[in-house]
Each structure stands twice: as C-alpha cells, then as structure tokens.
Amino acid sequence: MTTGDAIKNNFSKWWITIQISWVKHTAYRLNFFLQIIGPALVFFFVKYNLWSAIYGADDSLVIKGFNFEGMINYHIWAFVVGLVAQGHGSWNLAEDIRLGRISSYLIYPFNFWEFHTASWLSFQTIQMFIAAITLGVIAFFDLLQFPGWNFFLIGVAYTLFISLFWFALQYLTGVMAFWLEETWILRVMLSVVSYFLSGAIIPLDLYPDWLVNILNYTPFPYLVYYPIKIFSGETSSLGLGLIIISIWTVVIALINHLVWKKGIKLYTAAGM
C-alpha cells in the first residue's frame, strides 16, 4: 500500500466515524436538546432576567463600563462561546473504559483517541450549526451589537481553538476512569470552576482586582472572557490567549498520553 492509499484509507475511517457520531448524537433528539442546548439556554435566560432586574428601568446605569445592552451582548457571546467551546462532555469515553468496551479499540486498526477525536469533530459541527442558527435568530431581532465580520471570524477561529483545549481536558477526565469509578464528578467540578473563573457567569470586570490579577496567570479568562472581548471588537489579548491556551493544550495532551499508557496496563476488560 502506498502512502497516498494509507492516508486515503485513514481519512475514510475518520469520515465514517464522524458520520456514525452524527447519527448517534442526534438519535435521541429530546435528550440532545435537554443535555446540550437546554442548559445553555436556561443559563442565558436566568442571566438575562437577573441583569434585567439589576438594571431595572434605569437606562443610564453603567456597571464597570457595561450598560444593560452591553451586558446582554456580553452574555449572548458567552452563550455562543459556551456552546461551541465547552459543549462536548466526553461521556462515552469514561463509559467505554469502565464497561470494558475499549477492548475493540485494541484490536481494530483505529485508535481509541482517533475514534473519540472524530466523535468530537462530529459534535463540533452540530454545535456550530446550532450556534449559527441561534446567532441568526438573535441578529434577526436586532439584539446583537456586531462589530464586524473580521472580529467575528477571528472570534470563531479562536473559540474553535479553545474547544480543542476543552476536548483535551475532557479527554483527561475520561481516561481517569482507569482509576475512578465516577468521572462525571471531575467533569462537573471543572465546569463549575471554569464557569466561575472564566467570566461565564459575570464579566471579570466585576471581580476584585487582586483576583483578576491571579486569574490572568491561569487559562480561565482566555476560555470565555477574552473570546467575548474578541467578538465584541477587541483583539489586544488574542496573541497572549493563543500562547497560553496552546501551552496548556500541549501539556494536557502529553498528560493524556502518559495517563493512557499507565492506565491501559491496569485495564482488565470488564465483561470479557
């Protein structure tokens, strides 16, 4: 087999896995809506109502540079960033390990990580589609301040890059199933901490200065707060964000590799 044939063959495996994942993700549409889209929608709905109550009827109120419109815009972009970057849960990953289903990946000519990365890519396309529709609806009702296509496209690219970081992190929590009975706890912990520290609940401008100074040394602000800044037309943090997220993604990918190598030695193929 030539190198070209090998690449073509491998590509077809990825493509078919992506297609199968599409079918899997959308097979139980109600569950998909309630698990993935519902929480993001409710989160946005609560924040919209909360800020409406805070600003009340006072059009002149400005909180740390945010008037009501600016605050709602911030949360619309937070909704989009959350949907595209953080949606994938890697639920199946831990289950595959715990229930002994990874035995097949050890035999098939398609690795465990390849299968789950292809699944993630498939999931991302669905999320992008949903985010596009959501943005279309919001734009149709003229609720969105749109600074320009260049910022939008940079924002989308950056958010997709963050989703790679999230995937690496979720993958790590998944492979921890070699040691842990329940990995969902780690996933929930990660999401609770990152929601709070990334500016997904309230803009980091409202946090105490000492806390923001500390957070700037962590990846958290670059996951939600700075992407929103980009979508809002401010790209000064782009370079630093890319560097920090790249470093963290590479480090986590290396840890994933090591954890997998160590974990597979413990694997007992439950149910075989």
Next chain:
Amino acid sequence: MMEKVGHYWDVYKKFVSTSVSVETSFRTSFILLIFMDLFFFFSSVGSVSFIYDHVANIGPWQKDQLLFFLTFMLMIDNLHMMIFSQSFWEFSFNIKSGQLDYVILKPMNTIFSVFFRHFRASSLFNTPLFLGFLIHYGIKVNLSLFDWLMMPLFLILSLVLLILIEFILSTSMFWLTDGIGINFLRMQMQQLARWPNFIYQGFIRKVLTVLLPVLLIGSGPVHFLLDKNQWQLLATMVLVIFVLVIILNWIWKVGLRNYDSASS
C-alpha cells in the same frame, strides 16, 4: 399506621447503610464529591457578592437578604443531593435497562423504593458548613426567634415541593426510551429556582409560580421570613404541595401501567 412508619424507617436505615458502604468504598470519588459541592457553594455565593460590590440592590433586596435567600436554596440543594439526587439518575438507568422490575416488585410503596433508595453521605460532610452560612446570613437579616423556630419546617416544605415537582417530571421517563435528558431538565429547574421570584417578570413569573411552581420553593418561605405581610406565596406553596401529591399519585400509577420492562 405507626407500625408501618416504623417498618419504612427500618428499611430506609438499611438503604442508608448500604449506600454509605458503597460510596465509601470509592474513596477518591467520595472526596471529590465533597469538593465539588464546596466549589459550587462558594462560586454561587462569590458571584452574588461580586455583583453587590457594584450595585446596592437587586430588585427590592440588599446583599444580605439575597445571600440569605441563596444560602437557604443551597441548603435545600445540599439536602436534595444527600437524600434524593442519586436515585433520579438510577431511575432513568433502571427503566432503560429493565432493572426497575426488581425495584417495583419489592413489597413497598414504589415511589419510596425508587426515590429513597440512594443516600449520598458525602453531602452530609458539607451540611454543617452550609448550615453555618445560612445561620450567619439569618442573623444578618435579623430573624426573630419565631423565624428560627419556623426555619426547619420551611426547609422541609421547600424540599418537599422540589422533590414533588421532580418526581412528577421523572414519571415522563416511563414514556421515553432514554430518560436521562429529564434529569438535565430537573437540574435546569433547580437553576431557575435558585433566584428569587422578582428577577423574573410578567408572564414568565406567573408560569414559574403556578404552572411549574419552582419559584415557590425558595421565594415562598424566604419572603415570609423577611416580611410577615408576604404570606401569600407561602400559603400558595402549601396548597400546591397538596395538589402535587394528588397529581403524583395519579400520574405515577399511569406511568407504572405504561412501563414496559426492557429485559422481559
């Protein structure tokens, strides 16, 4: 009657002891659960505190009043996590796998054997801390002796209302191939209830007070504790509890009749 209560109490003690044995055999998960609850608690309280650094009021409430409401709701969350949460997830799995057969065949009330089966001891570790915060903010909003005496009753009433709504929602799993999404719906309802009723406006507030009465869970008792003239929501809450008990008994029977064991 007392004999029956005693019997159920004995069974519940067994449920608790087996749950504790299972949970403590996975020590890392056990500890992580404690930290997960702590992160959630402090991030919720922190978010509200940071907002109040920049505004004097949210709706009619100042910082201490809203934090009292929030700690009240987080206390309900803690009790819910401890006593019921796990059973909802097991319920959806048991319906899907057909293992519910073994649960409903037991000579007990089926609602009891389904929803009281799993106890999460890790949440118990955080209870004193969460209670401490509730008492702290209770003192800050100047609760009277009467209020403190009523507090345990109100906590129980709020928990009862929350679980009744969730039990009723969960019966929809009988009609679904995979009911796990309903558990996410439950969690979103909890998120809606975690804020006082006045942040929602107009039609939405009416829906969330009457049709899907999640706003009564916290707003009913806390509004009354802060202002005795606001007893209407609390009275509605008690009434709604009675109505929901009747609805649950009916819909649960219909759901059970519809249950088609996956394993048989």
